[in-house]
Amino acid sequence: xxxxxxxxxxxxxxxxxxxxxxxxxxxxxxxxxxxxxxxxxxxxxxxxxxxxxxxxxxxxxxxxxxxxxxxxxxxxxxxxxxxxxxxxxxxxxxxxxxxxxxxxxxxxxxxxxxxxxxxxxxxxxxxxxxxxxxxxxxxxxxxxxxxxxxxxxxxxxxxxxxxxxxxxxxxxxxxxxxxxxxxxxxxxxxxxxxxxxxxxxxxxxxxxxxxxxxxxxxxxxxxxxxxxxxxxxxxxxxxxxxxxxxxxxxxxxxxxxxxxxxxxxxxxxxxxxxxxxxxxxxxxxxxxxxxxxxxxxxxxxxxxxxxxxxxxxxxxxxxxxxxxxxxxxxxxxxxxxxxxxxxxxxxxxxxxxxxxxxxxxxxxxxxxxxxxxxxxxxxxxxxxxxxxxxxxxxxxxxxxxxxxxxxxxxxxxxxxxxxxxxxxxxxxxxxxxxxxxxxxxxxxxxxxxxxxxxxxxxxxxxxxxxxxxxxxxxxxxxxxxxxxxxxxxxxxxxxxxxxxxxxxxxxxxxxxxxxxxxxxxxxxxxxxxxxxxxxxxxxxxxxxxxxxxxxxxxxxxxxxxxxxxxxxxxxxxxxxxxxxxxxxxxxxxxxxxxxxxxxxxxxxxxxxxxxxxxxxxxxxxxxxxxxxxxxxxxxxxxxxxxxxxxxxxxxxxxxxxxxxxxxxxxxxxxxxxxxxxxxxxxxxxxxxxxxxxxxxxxxxxxxxxxxxxxxxxxxxxxxxxxxxxxxxxxxxxxxxxxxxxxxxxxxxxxxxxxxxxxxxxxxx
Amino acid sequence: xxxxxxxxxxxxxxxxxxxxxxxxxxxxxxxxxxxxxxxxxxxxxxxxxxxxxxxxxxxxxxxxxxxxxxxxxxxxxxxxxxxxxxxx
Numbered sequence: 117x118x119x120x121x122x123x124x125x126x127x128x129x130x131x132x133x134x135x136x137x138x139x140x141x142x143x144x145x146x147x148x149x150x151x152x153x154x155x156x157x158x159x160x161x162x163x164x165x166x167x168x169x170x171x172x173x174x175x176x177x178x179x180x181x182x183x184x185x186x187x188x189x190x191x192x193x194x195x196x197x198x199x200x201x202x203x204x205x206x207x208x209x210x211x212x213x214x215x216x217x218x219x220x221x222x223x224x225x226x227x228x229x230x231x232x233x234x235x236x237x238x239x240x241x242x243x244x245x246x247x248x249x250x251x252x253x254x255x256x257x258x259x260x261x262x263x264x265x266x267x268x269x270x271x272x273x274x275x276x277x278x279x280x281x282x283x284x285x286x287x288x289x290x291x292x293x294x295x296x297x298x299x300x301x302x303x304x305x306x307x308x309x310x311x312x313x314x315x316x317x318x319x320x321x322x323x324x325x326x327x328x329x330x331x332x333x334x335x336x337x338x339x340x341x342x343x344x345x346x347x348x349x350x351x352x353x354x355x356x357x358x359x360x361x362x363x364x365x366x367x368x369x370x371x372x373x374x375x376x377x378x379x380x381x382x383x384x385x386x387x388x389x390x391x392x393x394x395x396x397x398x399x400x401x402x403x404x405x406x407x408x409x410x411x412x413x414x415x416x417x418x419x420x421x422x423x424x425x426x427x428x429x430x431x432x433x434x435x436x437x438x439x440x441x442x443x444x445x446x447x448x449x450x451x452x453x454x455x456x457x458x459x460x461x462x463x464x465x466x467x468x469x470x471x472x473x474x475x476x477x478x479x480x481x482x483x484x485x486x487x488x489x490x491x492x493x494x495x496x497x498x499x500x501x502x503x504x505x506x507x508x509x510x511x512x513x514x515x516x517x518x519x520x521x522x523x524x525x526x527x528x529x530x531x532x533x534x535x536x537x538x539x540x541x542x543x544x545x546x547x548x549x550x551x552x553x554x555x556x557x558x559x560x561x562x563x564x565x566x567x568x569x570x571x572x573x574x575x576x577x578x579x580x581x582x583x584x585x586x587x588x589x590x591x592x593x594x595x596x597x598x599x600x601x602x603x604x605x606x607x608x609x610x611x612x613x614x615x616x617x618x619x620x621x622x623x624x625x626x627x628x629x630x631x632x633x634x635x636x637x638x639x640x641x642x643x644x645x646x647x648x649x650x651x652x653x654x655x656x657x658x659x660x661x662x663x664x665x666x667x668x669x670x671x672x673x674x675x676x677x678x679x680x681x682x683x684x685x686x687x688x689x690x691x692x693x694x695x696x697x698x699x700x701x702x703x704x705x706x707x708x709x710x711x712x713x714x715x716x717x718x719x720x721x722x723x724x725x726x727x728x729x730x731x732x733x734x735x736x737x738x739x740x741x742x743x744x745x746x747x748x749x750x751x752x753x754x755x756x757x758x759x760x761x762x763x764x765x766x767x768x769x770x771x772x773x774x775x776x777x778x779x780x781x782x783x784x785x786x787x788x789x790x791x792x793x794x795x796x797x798x799x800x801x802x803x804x805x806x807x808x809x810x811x812x813x814x815x816x817x818x819x820x821x822x823x824x825x826x827x828x829x830x831x832x833x834x835x836x837x838x839x840x841x842x843x844x845x846x847x848x849x850x851x852x853x854x855x856x857x858x859x860x861x862x863x864x865x866x867x868x869x870x871x872x873x874x875x876x877x878x879x880x
Numbered sequence: 881x882x883x884x885x886x887x888x889x890x891x892x893x894x895x896x897x898x899x900x901x902x903x904x905x906x907x908x909x910x911x912x913x914x915x916x917x918x919x920x921x922x923x924x925x926x927x928x929x930x931x932x933x934x935x936x937x938x939x940x941x942x943x944x945x946x947x948x949x950x951x952x953x954x955x956x957x958x959x960x961x962x963x964x965x966x967x968x
Contacts, residue, residue, distance in 0.1 A: 203933040208963045280889075293962055294888040454962040470888075531885050531959040532941040574943070717943030819942075 122754045122816045122823045127611040131759045134603040135622050140373070148329035148345040148372040149404045156331070157186055157235040159393050159403035160242035161386075162249050163413060164224035164231055167258035167479040167787025168271065171222055171251060174232060179248035184241035187396035188249070189389065190232045191219040195361035199276075202358070209383075211358040213448040217482050218359055218388050224253065225273055225447035226481050227788045228412025230385075235393040235401045258479040258787030259288065262421050262442040265476045273447060273477045290449030291475040295457055295529050303436020303468025307427025309508040315497040317836075317854040318780030319419035319444060322486050323771070323799045326375025327405040328414060332390025336398070340391045341368045347377040347596055348635030349627050355384045356391060367391070370626040371596045378771070379485030380415055382635050408792035415484020416781065418443040418451040422497040432509045432519045436468035437461055439497070443475060443490065446482035451475045452490030455571075458529050459833070460494035462569035463539050463725060464502075464520045471529070479787050485637060487768060488570040488829035492775060492836060496854060499566035499837030504850065513565050513841070514547045514727075528720070538751035538815030539725040543567055545749035545811040546727045552747070560734050561744065562845025567727040568833025572826035573638025574716030578631025579648035581609055581656045581710040585702070587695025588619040589656070594633030595645040597624055599767075599828060600760035604642050605649045607756055608822065612653035613660075613694060614680030631713055639826030642756055643722050643817075648712045650821050656710025663704040664697055722817045722825030726750040728769060728834040732842040739862030741777055741843060743804070746835075749811040753825030758812060765831045766808040772835025774800040778855050882956040884914055886921075890960075894918045902958070907937060908948035910958060925960060936961045 120129025139145040176188045197215035201208050215221070220229045232249050236242035259265045259273065265288040272286045279289050304310060330344040340362075346352050349369040357364040374381065386403040393401040405414070426437040439460060443451035457473040506516035521543070522528075524536045546552055546565060556563045580592040591609045595601055602622035610617040633645060657677060664682040665672040674684050683691040701708060731744040748769045755761040778798040782790045791797045816823025840851045849864045881901040886894050894900055900917060904910035908929075915922035930947045931937055937944050938959040944950035952958065 201927075201933045203963070208934045292889065296888040458962075530938070530961045532938045532957070535941060715945040717945055720938070720943060 119758055120754055121814050125611055127607045127617050128754065128756050128822065129758065131757060132603060132607065132617045134600050135606055136597060136602050145373045147326060147375060148331070148343060151331045151343045151372065151402065153331065153333065153400040156400040156402055157237060157393070157397055158239040158242050159233055159235045159389060159401050160239060160246055161230050161389065161403065161409070162232040162234070162246045163409070164220065164227065164229040165788070166224055166253055166255050167227045168256040168273070169224045169253040170256065171220060171224060171231065172254055173252045175250040176232065178250070179234060179245040182241065182245050182248060184237040185234060185245045186237070186399065187235045187393050188232055189219070189392045189396065191221045193392055194219060194359065197359055209450065214355060215359045217448060218385065226479050228409065228481065229447070230413065233389040233393060233403070235397050260478055260480065260783055260787055262444055262474070262476045262478065265478050266442065266474070273479065277449070277477065288477045289474055290445060290477055293454050293457055293473040295471045296469070298468035300436050300438050300468045300470045304425065304427045304438065307435045308430040309505055310425060310427040311501045311504045312425040313497070313501060313852055315422045315424070315852045317420045317493045317496055319416050319480060320775050320779040320781070321411055321416040321797065322376070322378035322380040324376030324378055324380055327407060327410045328381070328385050329402070329404040330386040330390040331400055331402040332387070332394040333400045334391055334394035338366055340366060340394070341370065342387050342391060343370045343372055344387050345372050345374045345381060347374065347381040347598065347637050349596065350594060350632050351382065351635050352384055352387050353627050356388045359384070359388045360391060368626055368628045371624060374596050374598055377598055378487050379489060379637060382485050382637050383415060385414055407794060411792045411797055412789050413481055415446065415482055417486035417489055418445065418453070418483050418493065420444065420456070420493040422493065424497045424501055426501050426505060428505045428509065430509060432506070432511045432516050434464060434466050434520045437466055438469070439471040441471070441473045441494065443473070443493070444478045444480060444483065445475050446480045447477060448482045449475055449477060451483055452485070454490070456490030456494040459491035459569045460498045462529055463517065463522055463567050465522050465526045466520070480781070487771060487832040491568060491570055491833045492772060495566060495568045495833045496836045496840065499834060500840045500850065503564070503566070503841040503844070514543050517543050517567055534723060535818050536815060537723050537725065538813050539567070541813050541815055542725045542749050542751050543727045545813050546729050546747065549729065549747050549749070549809070549811055551729055551745055551809060556731050558733070560736055560846050561731065562842040562847070563729065563731050564838045564841030564843070564845060565727065565729050566834035566837035566841060567725060568830055570639065570724050570830035570833060571720040572643060572722035572724050573640040574644050574721035575634040575638070575640055576713070576715045577633045577645040577648040578713045579645060579652040580630065581649070581652040583656055583660065583698050583701065583708040585698055587693065587698040588621070589613060589615060590621045590623060591649055592623045592625050592630050593645050593649065594625055594627070594630040595641045596636045598636050599764055600757060601636065601641045601645065603760065604646060604756045608646055608649045609653045612650060612657055614677070615694060639724065639828040643820060643824050643826040644714055644716045646756065646822065646824055647716060647820060648714045651712030651714065652710040654710070655712060656708055659708045659710065660694065660697055663701065664692060666704050667700065721819060722753055724751055724825050724827070724830040726830040726834055728772070728838040730835065730838045730842050732839060732846055734843055734846045734861065736847070736865055739858035739860070739865060741839065741856060741861060743773055743806060745806055746773070747809040747811065748831050749813055750827065750831050751813040751815050751825060752827045753817040753820065754814055754823035755812050756822070756824065761812055761827045762810045764827045765810045768829065768831030769808045769835055770800055770805055772832040773805060773839065775854060776836035776839040776856055778857055780855050881954065882910055882952045882958060884910060884958045887960050890921060890924055893921045893924065904952050906948065906952055907931070907944065907950045910952050911948065934963055936963050
């Protein structure tokens with residue numbers, strides 16, 4: 117029985133067992149590192165020990181002479197890539213910078229930057245050979261923070277980088293964005309209460325468990341194949357083609373099963389190296405990163421500095437907001453500061469604001485996408501300031517949010533009005549939750565709430581639905597399955613065709629076997645690939661109706677399809693099931709294949725909101741924060757498979773809580789990353805978190821045939837601010853820095869006590 | 881006539897105007913008209929005859945998928961947005 121409140125579904129809204137479940141729990145599912153081919157070689161990457169250095173020379177002669185070493189590649193083997201901005205999948209990227217990140221050209225720009233790659237007959241020989249590669253570095257001072265990078269005489273990372281505002285002067289500021297509406301100064305002047313604070317958030321990693329991997333095969337006819345763990349096989353193909361200067365038609369990418377990505381596997385690192393080494397050696401070459409390499413040299417998300425000033429009237433109406441935000445892009449331009457700027461005030465209807473965002477290069481790894489990129493940093497600032505304003509007004513923090521809520525018709529930060537959205541329903545779901553209605557008692561305990569926004573993306577997807585001769589079906593897409601999308605695609609197919617979901621076999625195909633499909637990212641797969649599957653299933657259904665009409669000598673429009681049966685008015689016509697009709701395909705015109713391709717627009721196709729409620733207990737002696745209880749509400753539009761929607765909500769919340777409390781990159785004064793393992797890069801485990809309670813809100817997305825919005829990201833946005841607000845309630849301390857780790861919380865508590873004691877002494 | 885909403889940092893090219901009336905059946909014609917009124921702005925929005933990869937265009941609340949060939953109506957409202965990337 118379907119749980120969905122939208123429409124009368126038989127399959128959508130139920131909770132079937134995922135189609136790939138057995139393979140995954142029995143270990144049969146094939147991940148990238150599982151691939152092996154005859155004659156396969158093993159690759160390893162030499163990485164810079166310096167955060168910022170000129171590469172004066174690289175000498176590979178000794179390494180090449182080592183027995184078992186078959187080939188070495190450096191940036192000298194890469195063609196010059198185009199210096200331009202290009203659209204690849206959902207992201208704009210510069211092929212030149214992408215190439216410079218794959219193998220350092222002239223300069224090493226972060227600790228762990230790839231310098232050379234070796235292929236050898238064993239991974240151990242390849243690793244030994246790395247020690248024989250001689251690199252002459254001229255070490256330069258590292259630039260690790262946006263403050264240092266934006267100083268007037270800061271060391272410059274990229275000598276050719278310019279921005280529109282600084283003319284021909286070299287700079288570390290890659291871009292300045294601004295969003296402005298109304299009269300911010302007047303808005304703030306009209307406020308009865310104004311809160312102004314500065315926030316700092318640490319660079320954090322997605323923490324996917326499976327390291328990056330790639331196997332490259334290059335044939336003598338110029339055809340290459342890459343097996344890898346990726347969120348987007350077509351994007352791997354496009355990016356490799358750009359970096360290697362070859363046609364996309366010469367590369368096939370086979371997406372392996374994926375052990376987590378969260379945005380971090382939407383770009384390339386090892387994939388072009390595997391193909392370059394395969395081309396040089398004539399053998400398949402496999403590379404697999406260590407955990408240390410993943411942390412040092414793949415894309416985390418930005419650390420940031422955000423200054424915010426917001427005001428409201430005594431009765432709780434926000435009158436204006438002024439925001440300055442700078443995000444670390446890593447070594448090359450492209451932080452998510454634009455997205456952060458567009459999300460920061462997105463849940464609210466504010467007439468006067470100005471948001472200035474700066475994309476700043478620093479000597480850290482190039483950032484990659486991470487679940488609602490940029491929005492979590494932003495919400496930490498806006499949602500704690502909103503909590504403070506609500507307190508000044510004496511209002512319940514949820515009522516304050518509802519009083520200022522964006523709704524259908526409200527202008528978004530970027531201008532266009534929202535269509536139907538569910539922000540109010542989402543925060544109301546928290547207010548109506550058993551958690552919110554429960555009492556929180558005990559010393560050093562506090563409860564906090566926060567909300568968040570993410571656009572959700574659309575983009576391009578393709579799908580094929582084949583009707584089998586026994587009335588079952590296969591559905592083929594190019595969306596790698598990270599969160600249960602195979603099951604969702606099978607459910608949509610089954611719903612349209614009136615089948616049992618176990619009669620639909622979903623397949624994730626390689627780039628030669630299905631039409632172009634953008635990344636599994638931006639919460640877009642169930643929205644866009646789901647739309648393509650829905651349309652492909654409808655196409656198959658249309659053809660089935662034609663066959664029934666042909667059989668009965670009727671017009672297709674005279675054929676009805678209800679409850680899995682085709683019927684028509686007429687003497688002697690007996691309703692037929694899909695199975696009965698499918699058995700006659702060969703005699704009524706041949707196979708039936710439903711096809712669809714969709715191009716659904718880029719951003720903001722399914723605006724999504726989440727709200728998080730947390731209870732914490734703070735140890736006043738150590739600063740340790742324990743999460744006692746957490747509830748998340750999220751507008752899914754329509755929940756195709758509620759268990760996987762809940763899984764995304766719980767996963768996003770868990771990552772947000774880790775970001776809130778513990779996770780951060782620790783660099784020393786030389787710019788060397790010190791926490792390169794998961795013991796030191798402290799992600800939450802099941803021992804750190806309670807079972808996260810969920811409330812799925814279903815406000816149908818008006819532009820999707822099934823009302824889907826997408827669910828993969830927004831639940832990561834509110835947790836840090838919710839935890840900060842809860843810590844305030846527990847201790848009286850407003851935290852403004854992430855992570856809120858024990859030393860930082862303890863320091864803030866002690867400072868709070870010191871000020872309190874001084875005030876008390878002065879009063880005496 | 882359609883309305884083009886000018887991004888904040890491009891308003892120096894339009895004399896501070898945030899909304900400009902433009903004519904055209906599609907985005908290409910609308911941008912050409914915008915450039916006729918405020919020379920130089922097309923260079924900020926287009927490259928090689930198409931919308932820059934770093935920009936998305938929303939027409940009447942929908943992000944277009946046909947680049948400069950997206951249809952503009954008399955009452956259309958056009959917004960130029962930065963492209964973003966997602967994570968899951």
